[in-house]
Amino acid sequence: MIEIPEAQTVARQVAETLAGRVITDVFNATHPHKFTWYSGDPAAYRTLLVGKRILSAEGHGPFIDLLLDDETHIALSDGVNLRYYPAGADIPPKYQLLITFDDDSFLVLTVAMYGGINAFRGTLDNAYYLGALTKPSPLEERFDAACFDRLVAAAKLNLSAKALLATEQRIPGLGNGVLQDILFRAGIHPKRKLATLGAPEIDRMYRAVRTVLREMVDAGGRDTEKDLFGRPGGYRVLLSKNTCSGPCPVCGGAIVKESYMGGAVYYCPHCQPLK
Numbered sequence: 001m002i003e004i005p006e007a008q009t010v011a012r013q014v015a016e017t018l019a020g021r022v023i024t025d026v027f028n029a030t031h032p033h034k035f036t037w038y039s040g041d042p043a044a045y046r047t048l049l050v051g052k053r054i055l056s057a058e059g060h061g062p063f064i065d066l067l068l069d070d071e072t073h074i075a076l077s078d079g080v081n082l083r084y085y086p087a088g089a090d091i092p093p094k095y096q097l098l099i100t101f102d103d104d105s106f107l108v109l110t111v112a113m114y115g116g117i118n119a120f121r122g123t124l125d126n127a128y129y130l131g132a133l134t135k136p137s138p139l140e141e142r143f144d145a146a147c148f149d150r151l152v153a154a155a156k157l158n159l160s161a162k163a164l165l166a167t168e169q170r171i172p173g174l175g176n177g178v179l180q181d182i183l184f185r186a187g188i189h190p191k192r193k194l195a196t197l198g199a200p201e202i203d204r205m206y207r208a209v210r211t212v213l214r215e216m217v218d219a220g221g222r223d224t225e226k227d228l229f230g231r232p233g234g235y236r237v238l239l240s241k242n243t244c245s246g247p248c249p250v251c252g253g254a255i256v257k258e259s260y261m262g263g264a265v266y267y268c269p270h271c272q273p274l275k
Contacts (some may be wrong), residue, residue, distance in 0.1 A: 002078045004173035004218035005233065006137070006225050007059030010082055014057035014066060014227040017084060021101040022053050025069075031094035035114035037077075039126070042097070045119045048072065051100065061132030061172025072088045072121045074099075075129055078175065079115025084228050131171040138213045148206040157195035161188050161205065162261055174209070176263040177224065178216060180239040183267070184210045189274040190265040196275050237268035 002010075026046040030034070038045075052068040061111060062078035068235055076082060085091075087104035097109040097117055109117055118124055136143040151171070155164050165171060166179045174182075186208035187236070197205075216222055223235025224240050238249055241264070244257045248268040257266050 001175065001176055001225070002062045002064060002076070002080065002173075003175045003178050004059070004061065004137070004213050005178065005219075005221045005235065006227075007064050007173055008139070008217045009059075009061060009221040009233065010186055010228045011057040011059035011064050013084075014054070014064070014082075015213065017228065018054045018066075018101070018107075019056055020053065021103065021105070022051065023049050023099055024102050025100045026050060027095075027098040027100075029096045031096070033096055033111050036096050036111045037114075037116040037118075039116075039118035039124060042117070042119075045097070045272055048095055048119055049074070052099075059173075060129070061135070061137065061169075062127055062175065063173075064121075070121065073119070073124065075118040075120070075124060076109065077116035077118070077128065078173075079113055080117060081110045081112065081226070082228060083226075083230055106235075126181050128172070131169050135169075138171060138174070138209050139217065143210070145206055148209070149202070152202055153192065155194060157193065159194050160190060160261075161192045161194070161197070162190040162265060164194060165205075165209070167261070171209070174213070176239065176265075176269060177222065177240075178213060180266045182212045182237050183236060184272060187272055189267055189272055190260060190270040202208045239268075243265075 026049050028042050052072050055067045057066045057068055064076045068072040069150050073178050074139050084104050092108055095108045095110050099107045136147055159182055162179060165174055170181035186204040188205055216235040219233060221227055222235050223232045224242060225233055244255045244266050248255055248271060250272045253268055253270045255268055256264055257264055
């Protein structure tokens with residue numbers, strides 16, 4: 001799933017690999033997916049995109065935004081898998097969109113559960129996209145302690161730590177995936193209510209948000225996710241489905257997995273006590 005580390009990593013790779021390439025053709029879904037959302041009619045994407053040159057790409061929250069000439073964009077939201085293939089590679093049989101370039105390389109876009117593929121010129125009237133463009137990112141200096149304190153102050157006291165960080169797009173691109181290591185590093189249980197958190201714990205949470213996300217980005221994303229070339233990221237996730245059968249990396253105790261708020265949470269009862 002696209003969260004902040006993957007959006008930043010894949011956008012950088014697109015910019016490095018595809019800048020200057022011209023789109024020569026666009027092919028619509030061989031495997032239609034009812035939970036793939038498009039901006040407008042995807043049948044019109046060929047007319048919109050063919051002949052456009054890739055200028056760069058940017059990561060905004062959970063969006064990978066490919067920047068083309070003539071103010072044209074391809075913005076991909078959380079849930080879209082983007083893979084690059086060199087000329088001569090086999091074309092996967094199933095995809096939601098395929099884009100070819102003037103060197104015969106191509107991009108394949110697939111969706112497993114849900115995701116948005118938005119090709120448009122100018123601006124996109126999408127609240128999540130606009131929020132990702134305008135809200136402070138934890139990777140930016142403007143996301144300072146005062147900014148985080150305002151987020152906490154605006155939230156209801158009966159919200160849990162997970163709900164604060166990973167719902168309502170308070171911090172675009174911070175989702176249930178990156179949440180686990182953030183709260184572990186902060187020593188805060190995912191179910192802890194804000195009313196039970198003191199100023200030192202709020203400060204630890206803020207610092208963990210900044211530090212963990214920066215480490216994930218600098219390492220090229222998480223090892224639980226794939227990059228533009230289908231390779232896992234270099235950040236070794238501490239708490240995930242891949243590590244929950246092992247001991248806590250700090251105290252050696254058993255890691256717990258629970259269903260909570262529509263997804264799984266992982267935590268160490270000793271290092272993250274529920275108060």
